[in-house]
């Protein structure tokens with residue numbers, strides 16, 4: 001892949017040219033020198049390579065399409081029509097403002113109409129959106145939208161509870177603050193009892 005299209009850049013005509021791996025490693029050497037160290041010293045020689053490998057892993061979500069994972073569904077659910085919920089899905093993402101990690105848990109529920117999806121695919125959708133530069137609000141909305149659009153459920157609910165290292169290890173330095181974001185569609189938006197049940201099952 002030699003260009004990147006990010007969710008916020010559809011309106012641009014020119015896609016961003018993707019740098020080579022060597023250019024990315026050179027950028028890491030620049031940052032090391034800028035931090036005050038010597039990128040040529042033995043302990044740092046392989047650091048650019050490791051950092052670029054780590055970025056590959058942390059930002060793997062740009063290479064993947066969540067809709068693909070939600071397209072395989074099962075119809076034979078014997079009339080099951082109550083909510084399906086995954087609790088405590090691990091979230092490891094990076095904030096788009098500082099590129100600092102934010103870590104927490106996601107709670108995802110949907111109420112199927114005629115078809116259900118393999119439950120692991122819901123966790124995969126969380127993973128794909130989290131492995132991009134994010135705000136917590138955007139990621140919450142993207143997960144909810146992808147499930148709502150792909151499965152056409154009676155409703156979808158997403159809650160993320162996460163700690164942002166840009167707030168805990170720098171800046172305001174509030175190590176105990178976590179941020180909760182929620183997004184609801186369908187019955188979770190219109191039916192307060194359903195929404196409260198989601199909160200109760202999430203332990204929130």
Ligand SMILES: Nc1nc2c(ncn2[C@@H]2O[C@H](COP(=O)(O)OP(=O)(O)OP(=O)(O)O)[C@@H](O)[C@H]2O)c(=O)[nH]1
Nearest residue numbers: 095096097098134135136137164166167170171172
């Ligand atoms: N809404 C939202 N804000 C976020 C998220 N992650 C980080 N931020 C905030 O993004 C803001 C960026 O503010 P700026 O003033 O531009 O950056 P800054 O000078 O580094 O701000 P401080 O973090 O307050 O030092 C900060 O308030 C962060 O706490 C997120 O997921 N959602």
Ligand SMILES: [Zn+2]
Nearest residue numbers: 095097098166
């Ligand atoms: Zn941040």
